[in-house]
Amino acid sequence: MNPRVMVMSITKDINKFFALNIAAFMIILSFIFVFGTYDRKEFILLTSLSGIITLAVNLLIAKIMRRKMEKIIHTSLEKFENQLYFDELTSVYNRTAGMNRLMEEMARAKRHSQHLSIAMLDIDNFKSINDTYGHLAGDKVLNHIALQIKNFLRTGDVVSRYGGEEFLIILPETDEIKAFMAMERVRENIAKKAVKIGNEKIFITVSIGIAEIETNDTLTEAIQRADMALLQAKRTGKNRIELASRHVNAGFKLS
Structure with a gap:
């Protein structure tokens, strides 16, 4: 639910329960003053009862408000996290x-002295797709590719949209040969x-383009080699x- 809608809902609940609160209090007072005469002890007892009812209603209001506020906070944090970490179009x-x-x-x-490889993947002729079918079609293709990856x-x-x-694509504990095999499945x-x-x-x-990360690679160097x-x-x-290396694998060689 939209946080603004949830706040409006809370406001309605508060108004509703305050109305119930006042109604309960007024009913008891009306009963006291209209339907009988009471000595001092009975009057104190009945007014105390109205106070207890008022407190109970207030506690109920507080409980409902707390739950709804927790939901608003959770929804807002989730939305913020999505905007912070994930691509809006492809969800990677x-x-x-x-x-x-x-x-x-x-x-x-x-x-841990482990292998690590990265792959840079580019959609072929993407500009032509946009020019021929429009940008909404281009968005659909981007979503399709992200899902296939x-x-x-x-x-x-x-997987991230670069x-x-x-x-x-980041492939932990993977050397370039295994990375090639994995990305070949994706490509096919x-x-x-x-x-x-x-x-x-x-x-x-x-x-x-695939590059296996070397021991002394900086982030920029690793990306550049894959690029x-x-x-x-x-x-x-x-x-x-x-492959970014000079090794020949499965018929592919970087000149």
């Missing part, structure tokens, strides 16, 4: 959150699955993977 990590996760994974890999990676892998039509499945735009089905391809591999993949035909 945004660039800042993705880079922060990469720094964390680089530190962890160095600390997530579907074919492990739970511990991290910018525009480019995604950064994206190429096979059509996206429906209006009455038309279009096929999308992606190019990918250079991606550029090489784009230059040599698209719909392919290039």
Whole structure:
């Protein structure tokens, strides 16, 4: 529920229960003064009873207000967290959150002497898709690609939208060969699955650059190496993977 709507709801509840509070108090006083005569002790007893009822109603109001305020706070924090960490369109990590996760994974890999690889993925001919089918179609393609990436990676892998039509994928405890195999599955499945735009089905391809993080890599150096591999993949035909290293794997080589 929208926080503003919830605040309005709380205000209505407060007004309603204050009305009940006053009504209960007035009924008891009316009963006291209209329907009988009472000695001093009875009068004190009845007025005390009205005070107890008033207190009970106030406690009920406070309890309801607390629960609703807790819900407002939880909803607001959840919304703020989503805006802070996640890309609004694709629901994967945004660039800042993705880079922060990469720094964390680089530190962890160095600390435990583990492999770590990253992949830069770019949608081929994305500008042409936008120009031909419109930006809403482009948004649909971005969502489709983000979903396909997530579907074919492990739970511990991290996907973020790096910018525009480019995604950064972090593959913990993964050397470049295993990273290549994982991203090849992603690439193949994206190429096979059509996206429906209006009455038309279009096929999308992606190019990918992979870099295994080296011991002394800075964050910038790691991204640059993966990005250079991606550029090489784009230059040599698209719909392919290039490795940042000079090793030859599965027929792909970075010149």
